[in-house]
Amino acid sequence: MRGLPLRQLVDVYRAKFRAEIALQFAYRWALAIWLLGLLLQPIVYLVVWTTVARSQGGTVGGFSARDFAAYFTIFMVVNQLTFTWHYWEFEWRVRQGFFSPLLLRPIHPLHNDLAENVTFKLLTFTVVAPVAVLLLVTFNASLNPSPWQVLAFLPALVFAFALRFLLEWTLALAAFWLTRVTAINQAYYLAVVFLSGQMAPLELLPEAVQVIAAVLPFRWMVAFPVETVLGRLSPMEVAVGLAAQLIWIGLALGLLRFGWRAGVRRYSAVGA
Amino acid sequence: MSGTPEQAIQVRELRKTYVVPEREGGLAAAARSLVRRRTREVPAVAGISFDVAPGEIVGFLGPNGAGKTTTLKVLSGLLHPTSGEVTALGHVPWQRETAFLRRMTLIMGQRNQLAWDIPVVDSFDLNRAIYQIPAAEYRERVKELVELLELEELLRKPVRNLSLGERMKCEVAGSLLHRPDVLFLDEPTIGLDVTMQRRIRNFIAHYTERTGATTLLTSHYMADVEALCRRVLVIHHGQLLYDGDLAGLVTRFSPHKTIVIDLEPSGPAVDGRIEALVGSPDWLVSHAEDRLTLRVPRSETAAVTTRLLANLQVADVIVEEPPIDEVIDLVFAAGPADAQAKDAR
Amino acid sequence: MLWLSFRLGALNAIQYRADFMVQLFQSLIGLGIALGGIAVVFSQTDQLGGWRQEELIALIGVFMLVGGLIAVVIRPSMEQLMEGVRLGTLDFTLTKPADAQVLVSVKRVEIWRLVEVVLGAALIVLAMVQLGERVSLERVAAFAVTMLAGVAIVYSFLLILSTLAFWLVRLENILVIFHSMYEAGRWPVGIYPPWLRATLTFVVPVAFAITVPVEALVGRLEPATLVGSLLLAVAFLIASRWFWRLGLRHYTGASA
Numbered sequence: 001m002r003g004l005p006l007r008q009l010v011d012v013y014r015a016k017f018r019a020e021i022a023l024q025f026a027y028r029w030a031l032a033i034w035l036l037g038l039l040l041q042p043i044v045y046l047v048v049w050t051t052v053a054r055s056q057g058g059t060v061g062g063f064s065a066r067d068f069a070a071y072f073t074i075f076m077v078v079n080q081l082t083f084t085w086h087y088w089e090f091e092w093r094v095r096q097g098f099f100s101p102l103l104l105r106p107i108h109p110l111h112n113d114l115a116e117n118v119t120f121k122l123l124t125f126t127v128v129a130p131v132a133v134l135l136l137v138t139f140n141a142s143l144n145p146s147p148w149q150v151l152a153f154l155p156a157l158v159f160a161f162a163l164r165f166l167l168e169w170t171l172a173l174a175a176f177w178l179t180r181v182t183a184i185n186q187a188y189y190l191a192v193v194f195l196s197g198q199m200a201p202l203e204l205l206p207e208a209v210q211v212i213a214a215v216l217p218f219r220w221m222v223a224f225p226v227e228t229v230l231g232r233l234s235p236m237e238v239a240v241g242l243a244a245q246l247i248w249i250g251l252a253l254g255l256l257r258f259g260w261r262a263g264v265r266r267y268s269a270v271g272a
Numbered sequence: 273m274s275g276t277p278e279q280a281i282q283v284r285e286l287r288k289t290y291v292v293p294e295r296e297g298g299l300a301a302a303a304r305s306l307v308r309r310r311t312r313e314v315p316a317v318a319g320i321s322f323d324v325a326p327g328e329i330v331g332f333l334g335p336n337g338a339g340k341t342t343t344l345k346v347l348s349g350l351l352h353p354t355s356g357e358v359t360a361l362g363h364v365p366w367q368r369e370t371a372f373l374r375r376m377t378l379i380m381g382q383r384n385q386l387a388w389d390i391p392v393v394d395s396f397d398l399n400r401a402i403y404q405i406p407a408a409e410y411r412e413r414v415k416e417l418v419e420l421l422e423l424e425e426l427l428r429k430p431v432r433n434l435s436l437g438e439r440m441k442c443e444v445a446g447s448l449l450h451r452p453d454v455l456f457l458d459e460p461t462i463g464l465d466v467t468m469q470r471r472i473r474n475f476i477a478h479y480t481e482r483t484g485a486t487t488l489l490t491s492h493y494m495a496d497v498e499a500l501c502r503r504v505l506v507i508h509h510g511q512l513l514y515d516g517d518l519a520g521l522v523t524r525f526s527p528h529k530t531i532v533i534d535l536e537p538s539g540p541a542v543d544g545r546i547e548a549l550v551g552s553p554d555w556l557v558s559h560a561e562d563r564l565t566l567r568v569p570r571s572e573t574a575a576v577t578t579r580l581l582a583n584l585q586v587a588d589v590i591v592e593e594p595p596i597d598e599v600i601d602l603v604f605a606a607g608p609a610d611a612q613a614k615d616a617r
Numbered sequence: 618m619l620w621l622s623f624r625l626g627a628l629n630a631i632q633y634r635a636d637f638m639v640q641l642f643q644s645l646i647g648l649g650i651a652l653g654g655i656a657v658v659f660s661q662t663d664q665l666g667g668w669r670q671e672e673l674i675a676l677i678g679v680f681m682l683v684g685g686l687i688a689v690v691i692r693p694s695m696e697q698l699m700e701g702v703r704l705g706t707l708d709f710t711l712t713k714p715a716d717a718q719v720l721v722s723v724k725r726v727e728i729w730r731l732v733e734v735v736l737g738a739a740l741i742v743l744a745m746v747q748l749g750e751r752v753s754l755e756r757v758a759a760f761a762v763t764m765l766a767g768v769a770i771v772y773s774f775l776l777i778l779s780t781l782a783f784w785l786v787r788l789e790n791i792l793v794i795f796h797s798m799y800e801a802g803r804w805p806v807g808i809y810p811p812w813l814r815a816t817l818t819f820v821v822p823v824a825f826a827i828t829v830p831v832e833a834l835v836g837r838l839e840p841a842t843l844v845g846s847l848l849l850a851v852a853f854l855i856a857s858r859w860f861w862r863l864g865l866r867h868y869t870g871a872s873a
Contacts, residue, residue: 023387040801
């Protein structure tokens with residue numbers, strides 16, 4: 001599956017985009033419900049930490065209530081833009097044989113999911129963005145990044161998405177070997193909650209956990225772009241972070257290639 | 273018969289063995305299996321070889337679990353065989369080269385390839401992009417398919433809202449948009465009503481005739497096979513029992529013919545003489561009123577018929593081959609050992 | 618019926634033995650994260666909206682216990698139900714000679730999630746020991762009653778949500794909303810702003826399943842809340858039954 005002309009790819013993505021829009025439109029209510037749930041998450045943590053900050057006379061570990069509001073709102077946006085769901089679908093795909101049609105097509109199945117993902121993000125962002133603004137205003141968030149921080153935020157965000165997509169697609173390949181992967185997926189998801197900064201800014205976690213989050217890819221998948229735009233990192237730290245992201249992306253690509261080949265071999269050995 | 277490069281499909285000694293976990297019933301046994309898991313090898317295809325020439329339409333016959341679907345999946349690149357050599361259009365299917373995937377299609381009657389939730393036309397458009405079908409050709413093909421299969425009303429509907437037959441029409445159309453040179457059809461008409469079966473069948477015949485596509489078809493419905501395939505492969509327990517035309521299958525596996533004789537009602541009673549005239553009591557299937565039904569060895573057919581015509585007042589005679597379904601049943605009932613014994617004969 | 622389902626679930630689960638280890642591992646991770654979350658918060662403060670650490674541990678215990686019960690049988694069965702409506706496989710269930718609501722409610726069991734129930738119970742016991750003399754028999758009884766009522770409310774609520782699948786097609790996501798709302802139950806509802814507190818109490822009744830039982834355990838429960846919780850449970854059970862029947866009447870199979 002090599003040598004795909006770019007023009008064809010663009011064409012496929014456009015076709016997928018149109019189809020996906022039709023699909024999401026058909027399920028606009030489900031989409032709205034889903035978004036509602038998504039938006040609740042940052043509010044919970046925001047409230048918990050604001051309560052803590054208030055009981056401690058205003059700030060916790062250098063975060064004021066207004067800082068928490070900014071952190072969790074931006075986190076929600078970044079998390080929404082970078083998350084993937086494909087690893088939840090693989091078990092079902094493999095078990096029901098829905099992988100077969102994808103394998104019969106002269107195009108890597110990754111493109112199917114990537115196109116679906118990007119389309120979904122573009123659609124939902126139109127709701128998430130105004131809600132984020134609303135949250136920032138309602139909770140009186142303190143967010144005033146300097147121009148270079150905004151500039152650095154963009155590549156950090158794109159890399160974070162690339163890294164998360166590649167890693168989670170690789171994780172999904174486990175479904176080729178194991179019949180039930182839900183447990184693994186949930187374990188992974190919980191690790192993300194904890195180590196990507198979803199529960200609390202990584203700074204507030206014990207030193208050891210911070211190290212783990214930074215050594216593993218988790219910090220680079222979500223927390224890092226958030227920290228960047230919140231102005232909590234020095235230029236040097238941002239540069240190091242971007243480098244860490246690129247290194248992980250390289251590793252993830254290698255893993256994915258290797259895992260995919262082995263996975264398809266396995267799939268076609270045990271019965272598609 | 274060594275494979276020549278002109279063959280569209282070549283299969284040599286194809287074997288596919290699945291490893292499945294061994295299971296016993298009951299909680300205790302299941303708990304034991306937590307500790308050690310036993311596995312068992314199940315041969316699905318046990319060494320088959322055949323060639324298919326370009327443009328040939330070949331029917332695959334065999335009972336459930338005979339290895340038909342496994343073979344089709346190997347040929348279309350979904351399955352990696354345990355051993356053996358296979359080429360299709362000069363490619364090794366399971367390497368899944370883009371050049372190969374673009375030229376073939378696999379249609380499975382029990383699986384959907386069109387996206388369940390989006391309108392048919394969007395799935396078509398996606399296929400256009402994936403298979404890089406030039407826009408003008410795409411429009412023309414869709415138009416043609418819409419006319420031939422009467423899809424006009426269906427294109428804008430999501431697949432989940434279509435009936436099984438409508439879905440299958442769209443499925444077939446979508447799978448042929450890229451003009452594949454090789455078609456693998458696994459039970460394409462399963463579950464459809466007779467009219468719709470004929471519809472799909474006629475369409476496939478039309479397509480293959482026009483494009484000269486090579487086709488391998490499995491079906492439970494003999495009508496599909498009789499209408500489409502001049503050549504059939506009979507496979508049972510993973511082994512090839514027969515490779516040849518349908519008529520040959522009947523002569524080979526059914527050593528009997530059926531003779532039905534209607535007697536003149538006014539004629540003399542025949543009761544006493546009948547067994548002697550037929551030749552063997554075993555050959556007489558039924559004798560009711562004025563009708564005799566006989567099942568006679570192929571080689572005796574002429575002699576028996578002549579004898580009866582000479583000695584009885586006959587109103588009508590029919591000599592017929594047994595129905596193809598019956599023959600197929602006979603083949604499967606016989607099993608590989610018997611079939612091979614017949615081969616030797 | 619539930620037992621049969623359990624037995625089947627057990628048989629199924631044992632065949633996927635790796636899952637047991639992963640589930641255990643995962644539940645421990647979940648527990649670690651929950652306790653970790655509390656530890657992180659209480660490393661910065663000594664009370665959260667008036668709740669002390671051991672009270673929050675009891676809350677996490679109930680959160681896991683009830684969450685485990687949902688995960689063992691309610692949620693998998695509800696997911697199966699919605700898939701059944703979407704794909705038309707519900708037909709097979711409806712033709713069985715038993716109450717369809719009962720059948721769909723115990724249709725699928727994910728046995729390993731019992732681990733969560735056990736861990737949750739253990740955590741509650743641990744918290745009770747920590748709470749010491751503040752726990753009385755009376756309070757434990759009130760706790761048991763309110764928790765039962767809470768589970769009944771959550772079950773009815775999930776059944777109502779799932780029944781919506783008869784009208785709206787792709788609704789797997791609707792359980793996601795409950796899931797994220799349920800996550801909010803990790804913390805006492807009292808800390809939330811009024812609109813969210815009201816939502817968690819009356820719209821997605823997480824409060825009755827988690828906060829209220831824990832309040833009963835630590836002796837903060839007002840008698841009125843206890844009675845209210847019971848009445849609400851009965852009302853929810855009746856409403857969900859009625860809605861389920863309404864939905865069934867609307868069921869037409871997948872290809873409709």
